Amino acid sequence: MAKKTKSDEKAEATKVDKKTAKKEARKAAKKAEAKAAAKAAAEEAKAAQAEIEVADAELAEAAQVEADAIAEVTEIEEGAPPAKPALIQKDFGKQPYVVDVEKATLANKNFRKTIWTGEHLQMTYMSIPPGGDIGLEVHPTNDQFLRIEQGTGRVQMGPAEDELTYTRRATADFVILVPAGTWHNVTNVGSDDLKVYALYGPPDHVAGTVHRTQADAEADPHEH
Numbered sequence: 499m500a501k502k503t504k505s506d507e508k509a510e511a512t513k514v515d516k517k518t519a520k521k522e523a524r525k526a527a528k529k530a531e532a533k534a535a536a537k538a539a540a541e542e543a544k545a546a547q548a549e550i551e552v553a554d555a556e557l558a559e560a561a562q563v564e565a566d567a568i569a570e571v572t573e574i575e576e577g578a579p580p581a582k583p584a585l586i587q588k589d590f591g592k593q594p595y596v597v598d599v600e601k602a603t604l605a606n607k608n609f610r611k612t613i614w615t616g617e618h619l620q621m622t623y624m625s626i627p628p629g630g631d632i633g634l635e636v637h638p639t640n641d642q643f644l645r646i647e648q649g650t651g652r653v654q655m656g657p658a659e660d661e662l663t664y665t666r667r668a669t670a671d672f673v674i675l676v677p678a679g680t681w682h683n684v685t686n687v688g689s690d691d692l693k694v695y696a697l698y699g700p701p702d703h704v705a706g707t708v709h710r711t712q713a714d715a716e717a718d719p720h721e722h
Contacts, residue, residue: 591615620701650688
C-alpha cells in the first residue's frame with residue numbers, strides 16, 4: 499500500500515473541513531428557519547389578538563348604538579307626566595357588560611345617561627358644557643365616584659349647602675370621591691365639554707334614564 503503524501507493528507511483534511519462546514523451551514527440554516535418561523539407565529543398570534551380586541555370593542559360599540567337606537571320617550575311614573583318627559587333607554591344592568599368606558603364617555607352628548615344599574619352599583623355618563631355644572635346636590639345614602647375623561651372642573655364639597663369648604667381643580671384622568679351625605683358640585687371651568695363617568699353605590703337614578711340637558715334633569719321628579 500502506497501504511503502500517503504503530505505499533499506494527500508492535506509487534500510483529505512480539506513475535504514473533511516468542507517464536509518464539516520457544509521454540515522454546520524445546514525444546521526445554521528435550519529436554526530435560522532426555525533427562528534423565523536417562531537417569529538412569524540408570534541406575529542400572527544399578536545395580530546390575531548389585536549383582531550379579537552378590535553372585534554370586542556366593535557361589539558361593545560354596536561351594543562351601545564343598539565341601545566341608543568331603541569331608546570324611546572316614556573313616562574317615568576304613572577299619572578301626570580313630568581314637565582319634560584324623561585328619555586328611557588335600554589339599561590344593561592344586572593347582567594355582565596363590558597365597554598370601552600373612555601370611548602363611550604367621550605362619545606356621550608347627553609347631560610346624563612344611565613347605562614348600567616345593578617343591585618348595589620350604577621354607572622352613568624355625563625357631558626357638561628363650558629360654564630355648566632352637575633348641580634349642587636347631596637346623596638344621603640350614596641357614595642359616589644366620578645372620573646374625568648376630558649376637560650377641567652372645579653370640585654366643591656362640604657357638610658352643608660352653604661358650607662363648601664373643600665375645593666379642588668381636576669382635569670382628565672382625575673378621580674373625584676364623594677362620601678354619602680356630602681354636599682357637592684362640579685363646575686366646568688374649561689373651554690371644552692367636561693366628559694365624566696360616575697359610579698353610585700347604591701344606584702341613585704331610575705334605570706336607563708337619559709337627561710339630554712340639565713333642564714331635563716331638573717324637571718325630572720325622580721331627581722328631587
